[in-house]
Amino acid sequence: MDHFLYRSGTLHAEDVALADIARTVGTPFYCYSTATLTRHYQLFTEALSPMPHLVCFAIKSLSNVAVLKTLGNLGAGMDVVSGGEYLRAKAAGVPGERIVFSGVGKTREEMRLVLEGGIRQFNVESEPEMRAISEVATAMGVTAPITIRVNPDVDARTHEKIATGKKENKFGIPIARASEVYAEAARLPGIEVVGIDVHIGSQLTELEPFEQAYLKVADLTRRLRAEGHDIRRLDLGGGLGIPYQRSNEAPPLPVEYGALIKRTVGDLGCEIEIEPGRLISGNSGVLVSGVIYVKNGEGRDFLILDAAMNDLVRPSMYGAWHDIVPVEEPAPAAEKQEYDVVGPVCETGDTFAKARPLPKLAEGDLVAFRSAGAYGAVMASEYNTRPLVPEVLVNGDHYAVIRARPTFDEILARDTIPEWL
Ligand code: LLP
Numbered sequence: 001m002d003h004f005l006y007r008s009g010t011l012h013a014e015d016v017a018l019a020d021i022a023r024t025v026g027t028p029f030y031c032y033s034t035a036t037l038t039r040h041y042q043l044f045t046e047a048l049s050p051m052p053h054l055v056c057f058a059i060k061s062l063s064n065v066a067v068l069k070t071l072g073n074l075g076a077g078m079d080v081v082s083g084g085e086y087l088r089a090k091a092a093g094v095p096g097e098r099i100v101f102s103g104v105g106k107t108r109e110e111m112r113l114v115l116e117g118g119i120r121q122f123n124v125e126s127e128p129e130m131r132a133i134s135e136v137a138t139a140m141g142v143t144a145p146i147t148i149r150v151n152p153d154v155d156a157r158t159h160e161k162i163a164t165g166k167k168e169n170k171f172g173i174p175i176a177r178a179s180e181v182y183a184e185a186a187r188l189p190g191i192e193v194v195g196i197d198v199h200i201g202s203q204l205t206e207l208e209p210f211e212q213a214y215l216k217v218a219d220l221t222r223r224l225r226a227e228g229h230d231i232r233r234l235d236l237g238g239g240l241g242i243p244y245q246r247s248n249e250a251p252p253l254p255v256e257y258g259a260l261i262k263r264t265v266g267d268l269g270c271e272i273e274i275e276p277g278r279l280i281s282g283n284s285g286v287l288v289s290g291v292i293y294v295k296n297g298e299g300r301d302f303l304i305l306d307a308a309m310n311d312l313v314r315p316s317m318y319g320a321w322h323d324i325v326p327v328e329e330p331a332p333a334a335e336k337q338e339y340d341v342v343g344p345v346c347e348t349g350d351t352f353a354k355a356r357p358l359p360k361l362a363e364g365d366l367v368a369f370r371s372a373g374a375y376g377a378v379m380a381s382e383y384n385t386r387p388l389v390p391e392v393l394v395n396g397d398h399y400a401v402i403r404a405r406p407t408f409d410e411i412l413a414r415d416t417i418p419e420w421l
Helices: 018-025 035-050 063-075 083-091 108-117 128-139 175-187 207-224 254-268 278-285 314-319 408-413
Strands: 004-007 012-013 028-033 053-058 077-080 098-103 119-124 142-151 191-197 233-235 271-274 285-296 301-304 324-326 334-343 351-359 366-369 391-397 398-403
Touching: 004 408, 012 018, 012 028, 018 028, 018 285, 018 366, 018 391, 028 035, 028 278, 035 053, 035 063, 035 254, 035 271, 035 278, 035 351, 035 391, 053 278, 063 083, 063 391, 077 083, 083 108, 098 108, 108 128, 108 398, 119 128, 119 191, 119 233, 128 142, 128 175, 142 175, 142 207, 175 191, 175 207, 191 207, 207 254, 254 271, 278 285, 314 324, 314 351, 324 351
Parallel strands: 028 391, 053 077, 053 271, 077 098, 098 119, 119 142, 142 191, 191 233, 233 271, 301 334
Antiparallel strands: 004 012, 028 285, 285 301, 285 366, 324 366, 334 351, 391 398
16 A cells, blocks of 8 residues: 555645646656655564564665655664665664664675674675674674574575575575584674574565575574574565556565564564565655657657656666556546657667556656656666656655755766866
8 A cells, every 4th residue: 555646636645746746846756655654664563563573674775864764763773785875874863773784795894884883783695704794893892793694595486686595696605504604603703693684585476485485594593593503683684575567466465474474483582673675665656757759650659758767777677567657647438548658768778668558648748657666766877967866755745855856067067077188
């Protein structure tokens, strides 16, 4: 459920008409709903209660500081994968003890940064990384809490580019070698093992792969405890999918996911952490774009929008589907026509949808890409020197621009011409 609904014939974000925002902010723009962000976060906390738990929002999915503050104020933790994301979490007022640090390539500089500012735990992905944390922490005279990410060799049955839990993927240590790696961790100075981490992929539309992975983690917890390790936290990663094609997709709900967690690892007495990104942010955001032209091509009509692949890359990168809806509500019996929906960027890959049935649209009309809150703005670029799309946050009947569209002067000022030119 989300808070983007037609009211009086026009699409609203909560109580604000998207067309009103478009008039002041211009198109394209991303728009997020506070009520939807809040609701999705709460679905997870409710699903995990009464187990001791922390929901760590995966910042990579949507990293605007205003969004992080919205969630942080509710008590959310954060999952960060870079020093930059850590600084965003801090800028949003989230304390270090609610921030976990994931990722396969943490640098020593990033380790120092987060150890100075405070960190709940490092999710360690390899032995060289574990040794580096040990060195950095020892030199600083502190102890770094760590979990070790295990790779359970489970098929997440999702898009190959976002599956992470198979042995051929670069993530985690093979679960079969866990005893050995935990034994080394126990010997190293400057680090303290607090638990186990696992994350098998993103946009999972079935619970079964989670179940396989979590059962393996439960077994491992018992084994490592028997070997003398104090496993008190389980970080179970993110990955629960969302319905992108609302007409025919119904992925599992957070409550079902929570029940699965209770069933598989609930009896271990561990504190549970999860790292959902997409399920919190995905359907909390839309990308609103204007129609520049309708072009009649050979056997097809092109809807040329002012948004392009640089603003929302998921369709060209993963062949992803996003529902596209007109901002002005079509009459119930309005005739549909098929469009190839494209942007102005100079490559054929700049295609959002092919032969998409939509009500008849004309120059100047507005459309909204649904489910664009996750991995939308964060993956945008300035390809073709197109300014990064602004972001707007709605809360009830008011809204604020939470990242302004850069001016061309600002964009050009970032380049420097060397003195020899
Ligand atoms: N934790 C870790 C360690 C992750 O690598 C990820 C996502 C998450 C949590 C959050 O997963 P989520 O709950 O959002 O599925 N750009 C791709 C998605 C990449 C996901 C990367 N890792 C897309 O647009 O589909």
